[in-house]
Amino acid sequence: MIRIERRLAQPRWLSLAVPVGSVVVAFGVMTLVLLLTHHSPGQTFRRIFDTGFSGSQSLNGTFVSATPLLFTGLCAAVAFRMQLFNIGGEGQLYMGAIFGAAAGIAIGDHSGWVSIPAMIAAGGLGGAAFALVPAILRAFLSTNEIITSLMLNYAGALVINYLIFDSQSYWRDTSSPTAKVFPQGKNLPDAAAWPVSHVGSLALPFGLLVGVAIAVIVWVLYTRTRFGFEVQVIGDSPRAASYAGMRTRRKILAVMAISGAIAGVGGASQDGDFRHTLDPRGLTSAGYGYAGIVIAALARYNPFAVVLVAFLLGGIQNAGYALQGADFPSGLVGVLQGLILFCALGGELLIRYRLRLARTRRTAEATA
């Protein structure tokens, strides 16, 4: 019989061993899935590795996939640390993309020194504003933020579709006759294109660097400041926080705004780094926000670990694009991601509890 017992202490090595173990188990189960669907596991994993992580071309593709995941991962990690479950990274990213694109278009083609900071600021503002809706409801009416932020993802997707497909909005390209038939967003001016940094043969998107910088800022904020101290206390025990005179409501608003702003900057990065237009179809089908939750969970809400995990999942996603074809449905890559999340959440149990093989007296007597 296996018994589950609560751990009195949580050894440090576990917080590394469990996520790594989760990924290993996920690959193990994936092997079964591949065998059942008549694919060669060895070959498939090899291709995932080759197209995700080996060679500069693969790595550059992985950087592109990892950039939005880094933002949404940080978005989730920042909020989850305070036990504030912002599931709305997806919608907040859309809002950031909308606001970021608006800033890029409005400023026009002058200088990147103006356009890029303005897009980052506008994107952050859009994401923060959208995140404040569940934040205000939670802080003042104790509404469950999981539900409200999740529902707003759908609202966000409808807004972005409306702006391009169903209206003559500021974002929609109405200049050419073809654009009237096939709706698409206005192209951003060249000054609104974010630069790419080249290190050897590697090409690093600007957004990726911004994301890493945000990770560092978040780490400092959460481990070295009074603000972070309050977040830790509230996350651990709201009663203790109110006892210590902390203003919990304000902190809920602030943390949700920061969380939403990070996703929003990720949306602006989609405009500036990659798409150069407000692109509903590409954004709403990617599921960046939901992947961010997986990443935050695997990273155990540690911002540096988020960088690492975003890179790994980015690589797997990148490989997925390369793998999919007539013989390999794209859904299988989704299956792998799902398995990783499933195992990560299961692994959480192992950090808090230990499994014990109990010798039951009765069976011992029966065999004796």
Add this chain to the structure above:
Amino acid sequence: MPAAVELRGITKRFPGVLANDAVDFEAVEGEVHALLGENGAGKSTLSNILTGLYRPDEGEIVLGGSPVTFGAPRDALDAGICMVHQHFRLVPPFTVAENVILGFNQGEGKKFMVHPRRIERHVAELGRRYRIAVDPGARVWQLSLGEQQRVEILKALYRQARILILDEPTAVLTPQESASLFETLRVMADEGRTIIFISHKLHEVKAVSDRVTVLRAGKNVDTVETKDATPRSLAALMVGREVALAERVERDVEVGAPVLEVRDLWSAGDRGGDALRGVTLTVRAGEIVAIAGVAGNGQRELAETVTGMRPSSRGEVVVDGGKLHAGDARAAIRAGVAHVPEDRLHTGVAPSLSIASNVVLKSYRGSTVTTGPLLRLRAIREHAAALIKRYDVRGGRPELPARQLSGGNLQKVVLAREFHGEPRVLVVASPTRGLDVAAIETVHAYVREAASRGVGVLLISEDLDEIRALADRILVMYEGGIAGELDGRTASVGELGLLMAGGRPE
């Protein structure tokens, strides 16, 4: 007399803890057998084994002469063992009668259709026989804690329990209610039932039991006839050395100017309605004022409202002449109100955070541990290490999560933090609940020391021994108001009990 229940060599291990170490225990029919021990001595584990909640790692349970194994609590129930837990297992929206048959799979409880009248009649009859006054048709949420406890006992009687275990049953009772409980227990024992009475209050054990088994550190230290034991001898068995019982230490009280004035304070309870109804009191510098009362008469709300954790609807709290902003814990802290809360693990500290974080839980805004918005982590660690040393927090390291400390040491961390802020007023709620005798002595010494330094102490406690050991003045709370005031040096348990029950002294 035949043994009703016998435990032979019971051993139970938990990760890192040996909760019961080869315990032998025997209770005969018709006796009230007290199980005495400090917190963590293994009383709860032993009763959980007896009621089938845990399985022993070693040893056996013998019931009426034949060995039994309980796979689940249901097995113990079916064998006639019932337990009245400290936290009652009742369904508040159900009536007393419904609660009595709930989960019982014999008699009326077995039937598909419930006949409320029939059950109520039966329950009323049991109440008459055992002198337990409860209205069987009343909903449980309407009952006081004392009445709810009677429902638990009725439940056991209805099930015709042969063995009844009560876990610290008097914590929620007035002295008079305790006395009537003891009478009921005596009647039950005289019928041949076995009562196992778990407690750490010596005078109660002395008053109600025939025999006492003392547990210490998981072992059965001794089983003695109650009539041959004195509170002092029992305490020595319990602690393992001679101890000073919580006795009154007279201080030279130099009472100064009022530091805390509460005027006509009203505030709402958690379930709506007014929990505080116009409380007025004054605490002067150097004075220990105790609030006595049966749990649930507004004491918790008083502590929370005075310390700003709960908004008031009317009235004011004045500290050192300055009126506090209602419902603002930060303002209260700034004004010099220290607070040792009732729930030390979830309110007094953030349990998963380090001791270092917890000692600056209130002072993290101050300049000694911060530079601008940044925390000076090294200064915080050094501060924590210094307090751990000065307050003798056993097993404490600055980086250790607070939850890993024992109750007494955790309370020392809370006290260290609260005293360090140089308070004017100290609000302490049930500061020694769940602590062992040695830790109680330490906590009491700290509270006395605070008062000697000119702090005005408001002590809120349900433990009359504690109140009588510490208080200069005693205020009794009843239904959200102050029912009366007594002198701490001369107050008798009888007077206190009368006020606690809402009566008026002659």
